[in-house]
Amino acid sequence: xxxxxxxxxxxxxxxxxxxxxxxxxxxxxxxxxxxxxxxxxxxxxxxxxxxxxxxxxxxxxxxxxxxxxxxxxxxxxxxxxxxxxxxxxxxxxxxxxxxxxxxxxxxxxxxxxxxxxxxxxxxxxxxxxxxxxxxxxxxxxxxxxxxxxxxxxxxxxxxxxxxxxxxxxxxxxxxxxxxxxxxxxxxxxxxxxxxxxxxxxxxxxxxxxxxxxxxxxxxxxxxxxxxxxxxxxxxxxxxxxxxxxxxxxxxxxxxxxxxxxxxxxxxxxxxxxxxxxxxxxxxxxxxxxxxxxxxxxxxxxxxxxxxxxxxxxxxxxxxxxxxxxxxxxxxxxxxxxxxxxxxxxxxxxxxxxxxxxxxxxxxxxxxxxxxxxxxxxxxxxxxxxxxxxxxxxxxxxxxxxxxxxxxxxxxxxxxxxxxxxxxxxxxxxxxxxxxxxxxxxxxx
Numbered sequence: 037x038x039x040x041x042x043x044x045x046x047x048x049x050x051x052x053x054x055x056x057x058x059x060x061x062x063x064x065x066x067x068x069x070x071x072x073x074x075x076x077x078x079x080x081x082x083x084x085x086x087x088x089x090x091x092x093x094x095x096x097x098x099x100x101x102x103x104x105x106x107x108x109x110x111x112x113x114x115x116x117x118x119x120x121x122x123x124x125x126x127x128x129x130x131x132x133x134x135x136x137x138x139x140x141x142x143x144x145x146x147x148x149x150x151x152x153x154x155x156x157x158x159x160x161x162x163x164x165x166x167x168x169x170x171x172x173x174x175x176x177x178x179x180x181x182x183x184x185x186x187x188x189x190x191x192x193x194x195x196x197x198x199x200x201x202x203x204x205x206x207x208x209x210x211x212x213x214x215x216x217x218x219x220x221x222x223x224x225x226x227x228x229x230x231x232x233x234x235x236x237x238x239x240x241x242x243x244x245x246x247x248x249x250x251x252x253x254x255x256x257x258x259x260x261x262x263x264x265x266x267x268x269x270x271x272x273x274x275x276x277x278x279x280x281x282x283x284x285x286x287x288x289x290x291x292x293x294x295x296x297x298x299x300x301x302x303x304x305x306x307x308x309x310x311x312x313x314x315x316x317x318x319x320x321x322x323x324x325x326x327x328x329x330x331x332x333x334x335x336x337x338x339x340x341x342x343x344x345x346x347x348x349x350x351x352x353x354x355x356x357x358x359x360x361x362x363x364x365x366x367x368x369x370x371x372x373x374x375x376x377x378x379x380x381x382x383x384x385x386x387x388x389x390x391x392x393x394x395x396x397x398x399x400x401x402x403x404x405x406x407x408x409x410x411x412x413x414x415x416x417x418x419x420x421x422x423x424x425x426x427x428x429x430x431x432x433x434x435x436x437x438x439x440x441x442x443x444x445x446x447x448x449x450x451x452x453x454x455x456x457x458x459x460x461x462x463x464x465x466x467x468x469x470x471x472x473x474x475x476x477x478x479x480x
Contacts, residue, residue, distance in 0.1 A: 038062060039077045041459050043418065046072065047089040049391050050410045059090065061416040064458030068412050083461075085420050088453055091391050092410050093125025093157075093417030094373060095398040097182075098272065098296065098344040100365065101127075104150045105135025110349045110437050112154035115369060116473060118435035120156045120463040122370035123419030123452040126399075126407050126476070127157060131164035131185055132196040133348070139164040139196075140172045141179045148475055155473030156462055158417075160402065165207045165218065167197055173210050180477025182402045183217030183270070188254050189225040192319075192364065198225065205261055212267035217401075219270040222254035223320055235360040237312035242359035246321045251276035259286045262293055270401060271295040273346045275320040277330030284339045294341040294401055297331055299375045300366045302343065304442060314355045314362035316442045318348070332383055335393060342397030345372045349438050367441045370434050374450035375443060377423065387423060403478060416459035425451040435468070 041061040048057035048069065056072035060080070076082045096119065102109040119127055129147070131138035138144050138161055151159050163181035165173065173184060186207065187198040199207060211218050227250035234241040255271055259282060262269045271283070274297045286293050300318060305325040309316045316322060334340040348365025356362045368375065373394065380390055399408025406415045428447045431439040455463040462469045 039067060039080045041416070042076050042080050042082050043090060043456070044072065044082060044084045045090045045420075046087050048410060049089065049091050049388055054388060059410060059416070061459040064416055066410065066412055066414050066416050069410060085453070089387055089421045089423055090410065091123065091387065091419045091421060092395045092408055092414070093419050093455065093457070094123050094394045095126045095402070095404060095407050096124050096344050096347070096369070096372070097128040097342070097398040097402050098298070098346045099127045099129055099369060100133045100348040101129045102133045102349070104146065106133055108351055108437070109133065112151045112159065114435060114437040115347070116154065116156035116159065116471070117468050118370040120455050120468060121435050121452065121466060123373045123421065123455050124369070125157050125417035125419070125455060125457050126160070126404060128160045128162055128182055128402060131162050132191055132193055135195065137164050137196050138162065138181065139166055139169045141175050144176060144179055144181065152475060154471055155475065156468060156471045157457060157473045158476050159473055160476035160478070162219065164196060165199065165211070167199060167203045170207055170210050173207065173216070174214055177214055177216050177478075182478045183219055184211055185219045185221070185272070187221040189221070189223040189228055189250070191221070201257060201261070205265065208261055208265050208267040208269070212265050217268050217270060219272055220258055221272050222258055223250040224253040224257070227253055233360060235358050237357050237359060239306065239309045239311055239313070239316070239359060242317065243306055243321050243323070245360070246319055248276040248278050248323070251320055252279050252282070255279045256282055259291055259293060263289075263291050266292070268292040273298050273301070273320065274331070274340065275301045275323055277327045277334065280330065280334045280339050287339070295339065296342045296344050297335070297340050298344060298346045299368055299372045300442060302328060302331055302335075303375045303379045312357040314357060314359055315440050315444070316366070317359055317362050317364045318346070318366045319364040336385070342401060343372070343376055343393040344398055345369050349436060349440070351438055352440055355440055367436050367438065368443065369436065371429060371441065371443050371448070373419065373421070373452065374427075374448035377450040378448045381449065387421070404476070416456060418456040419452055420454040420456070422451045422453050423449065425449070427451055
């Protein structure tokens with residue numbers, strides 16, 4: 037096929053490392069990664085981004101779009117605009133907080149139809165595993181969901197109840213029978229019920245209400261179930277570093293377990309959260325600085341496989357000053373890359389590490405073989421980053437529908453200057469193109 041685009045930079049991050057290169061694109065696919073000064077083929081346009089770094093487009097496998105049903109919280113139009121502005125070219129939508137939840141094929145089709153004309157980036161879908169929908173799991177898998185999410189403690193919405201250990205085993209057995217993936221919100225309900233539940237604005241009280249033991253016990257039980265059933269499982273939004281040795285040992289033993297963490301756990305600390313600042317509330321919670329240091333060590337040694345947003349927005353009225361009653365969720369879709377890069381660089385990590393955590397790792401988790409790397413045969417999805425440029429987060433400049441963010445006022449390094457989807461520029465210095473994203477299905 038004829039090359040129609042050559043994207044050139046002095047710094048292109050490829051699986052072999054960072055180097056000056058010219059990326060040849062044809063029909064939305066990378067056809068070659070050429071030497072920097074390679075001749076531009078006849079008929080191709082050259083886009084030279086100078087010394088800005090070209091990364092593979094980020095893949096965010098943990099996003100609550102809330103559309104349809106709670107579109108006033110976010111929506112596909114605003115979520116995918118925010119993602120594109122932040123260098124994300126693919127997201128997977130969580131099955132809850134929308135109405136209906138993605139727990140049957142019929143509900144999946146409703147959500148796909150809503151997303152189809154609104155998606156600025158590529159969008160795929162997780163299914164949900166509930167106590168009463170085991171019969172629907174295989175058909176959802178066949179319909180193209182990337183796996184199934186469950187909660188082991190109350191989800192916060194009535195239409196998505198949690199699984200007890202017996203129900204978890206039943207769903208895991210069904211899913212492992214067809215080679216599927218279960219992704220798990222791992223907090224043990226008994227530890228949560230035993231913890232003190234004090235209303236009010238004190239962050240220390242909220243932190244005490246979601247103890248590390250709740251995560252640790254739930255993950256230990258999940259490891260045991262996965263081992264017994266030979267099931268593939270993934271731990272969502274790990275916040276307790278205490279669980280890292282258990283996870284590392286399970287991996288070494290051959291248990292099929294992966295784990296993610298999130299920008300807020302890796303860049304924000306309990307010590308800095310003012311009382312009443314419920315824009316910082318999420319479940320599990322942001323923990324102490326020493327815990328954060330251990331999470332970064334887990335990233336460095338590979339125990340943590342990827343970093344994704346867990347973007348979970350709400351309307352402003354749900355973020356009451358009372359930590360106990362406020363909606364739990366952090367809005368960060370547009371800011372994840374600069375937030376992680378700012379802290380990663382401070383800790384001695386490279387942009388190659390960030391690509392491994394935020395593009396390659398999530399793509400591998402979801403089986404997105406055309407995403408996650410700059411090499412021939414992959415989709416021509418790119419984020420172009422000015423890594424030394426800084427900006428101060430102004431909520432008014434975010435693309436999120438509700439511009440409430442725990443990052444307000446923070447100065448971050450790394451400005452996304454443009455984002456490309458299958459060889460077309462979809463964001464250019466904050467200016468967004470019309471929607472051109474596709475709906476993705478597993479193995480398609």
